Amino acid sequence: MCLAVPGKVMEVDGDEALIDFGGVTRKANISLVEASEGEYVIVHAGYAIQKLDEKEAKESLDAWEEIMELGSQM
Amino acid sequence: MKSEMDNFKFRNKKTAERIVKKINEADVEMSFMHVCGTHQDTLVRFGLEQMLNEAGITIRQGPGCPVCVTTPREIEEVLVLAREGITITAYGDMINVPGEKSSLSKARREGAKVKVVYSVDDAVKIAKKIAEPVVFMSVGFETTTPSIASMIKKGAPQNFFILPCHRLVPPALKAIMEMGEIKLDGLIEPGHVSTIIGMEPYIPLSKKYGIPQVIAGFEPLDLLMGIYMLIRQVKEGRADVENEYTRVVRREGNPKALQVMYEVFEPVDIQWRGFPTIPGSGLKIREKYIDHDAREEFKDILEPLKEKDFGERKGCLCGEVLRALKEPEDCPLFGKRCTPKNPMGPCMVSREGGCNIRYRFSPHPVGESA
Numbered sequence: 001m002c003l004a005v006p007g008k009v010m011e012v013d014g015d016e017a018l019i020d021f022g023g024v025t026r027k028a029n030i031s032l033v034e035a036s037e038g039e040y041v042i043v044h045a046g047y048a049i050q051k052l053d054e055k056e057a058k059e060s061l062d063a064w065e066e067i068m069e070l071g072s073q074m
Numbered sequence: 075m076k077s078e079m080d081n082f083k084f085r086n087k088k089t090a091e092r093i094v095k096k097i098n099e100a101d102v103e104m105s106f107m108h109v110c111g112t113h114q115d116t117l118v119r120f121g122l123e124q125m126l127n128e129a130g131i132t133i134r135q136g137p138g139c140p141v142c143v144t145t146p147r148e149i150e151e152v153l154v155l156a157r158e159g160i161t162i163t164a165y166g167d168m169i170n171v172p173g174e175k176s177s178l179s180k181a182r183r184e185g186a187k188v189k190v191v192y193s194v195d196d197a198v199k200i201a202k203k204i205a206e207p208v209v210f211m212s213v214g215f216e217t218t219t220p221s222i223a224s225m226i227k228k229g230a231p232q233n234f235f236i237l238p239c240h241r242l243v244p245p246a247l248k249a250i251m252e253m254g255e256i257k258l259d260g261l262i263e264p265g266h267v268s269t270i271i272g273m274e275p276y277i278p279l280s281k282k283y284g285i286p287q288v289i290a291g292f293e294p295l296d297l298l299m300g301i302y303m304l305i306r307q308v309k310e311g312r313a314d315v316e317n318e319y320t321r322v323v324r325r326e327g328n329p330k331a332l333q334v335m336y337e338v339f340e341p342v343d344i345q346w347r348g349f350p351t352i353p354g355s356g357l358k359i360r361e362k363y364i365d366h367d368a369r370e371e372f373k374d375i376l377e378p379l380k381e382k383d384f385g386e387r388k389g390c391l392c393g394e395v396l397r398a399l400k401e402p403e404d405c406p407l408f409g410k411r412c413t414p415k416n417p418m419g420p421c422m423v424s425r426e427g428g429c430n431i432r433y434r435f436s437p438h439p440v441g442e443s444a
Contacts, residue, residue, distance in 0.1 A: 002110060002111070002112055002215060002218070002264060002266040002267060003112050003266075003292075004266045004269070029195060029221070029224070031224050031228075032220055032221070032224060032328060032331045034330075042269070044217050044218065044221075045165075045214075045218055045221055046192060046194070046196070047193065047220070047221035049217065049220070049221075049266065049269050049270060049328060049331060050269045050322055050323075050328055052322060056320050056321040057321040060084075060320060060321060061084075061086075061089065064089070064093075064299055067299075067302075067303065067306070068093070
């Protein structure tokens, strides 16, 4: 039910946008986020519910390494 | 071919092995609960459940499936409307959930106008094509509700009504902590509910009950890391709210979504399947938008249900499964009289239900195939 899928905004037309889900494109409502072309969003039941942070995604794994290093002392 | 989306797929095997090794090294016996069908799906689909069990970690599934926690009364309400000839729209999972005697799919076979939709927008499109009333059975946690609110606020057609069956997650977590039926060392919080509500609503739980919490995403690495973060909190004697799913969840959630949700809806006490009434855990339509409330529009039709009591199907342990007191296999109906093709309770119907997931990924399903 709370499944949400990441996709890239291709075209914006008012509240609607064409989203590329890694090859498959589909329209979604983007009225709950302020997304523009080229940005990534996460879509649930036809609505984008948040923008995805690409930088954060890339940095997450480095941050985890740090957490695990610190955890070695626990 | 490497897709641009790969940056958001957290499935690297080496990283997974490294986290599992760290969990093993922690050498603990702990029990955590999540409240999300999508988490359960990842845990079972990728075999994490067993891997974690071997490392001393038990994961329990709480009431994390909006379809499953919808009460027999709500299902009876929509069935009564369907039998009156009103067009009903609902998500696919919802139509097979058995009420006391029937389900929407059974009603459809008997001639009722029941249509499956993917989103509230699809339901509105149906309403725009016909003059007669269309009712949308509106289930969902905080992840889903803003889309419904947004549609109503924008101005839905006059013949479009929703039957609100929404639930809010934090009050249910509080109820579980208050009931104290199971010993838990930490909570894995649902990533997409948290995408909307942010981190703040969980803080009172950690403060009052001293329970560590981690918001986690849905890829296998997200869950493993979330669990590792919980173990670390317990070992360090902390009870904080941490966020593993930083690529999606912001501290403040999605303020725009929250704003529209609370502009259209207000909290109300509501029962959850398997639970008594949980204060402030439901949502009703505010006076301003009452013209789209099916309970208001069709109150004469629904009136006779008010005094009625609705029970669970005999033998169905859905309530206990939802309270994380029982495993699907503990139910005498599981895989025998109750299968995805012939579900006795909602936990076997919904693809997010604990019984359905366990059945689908079971190596030796009993009886029919999933």
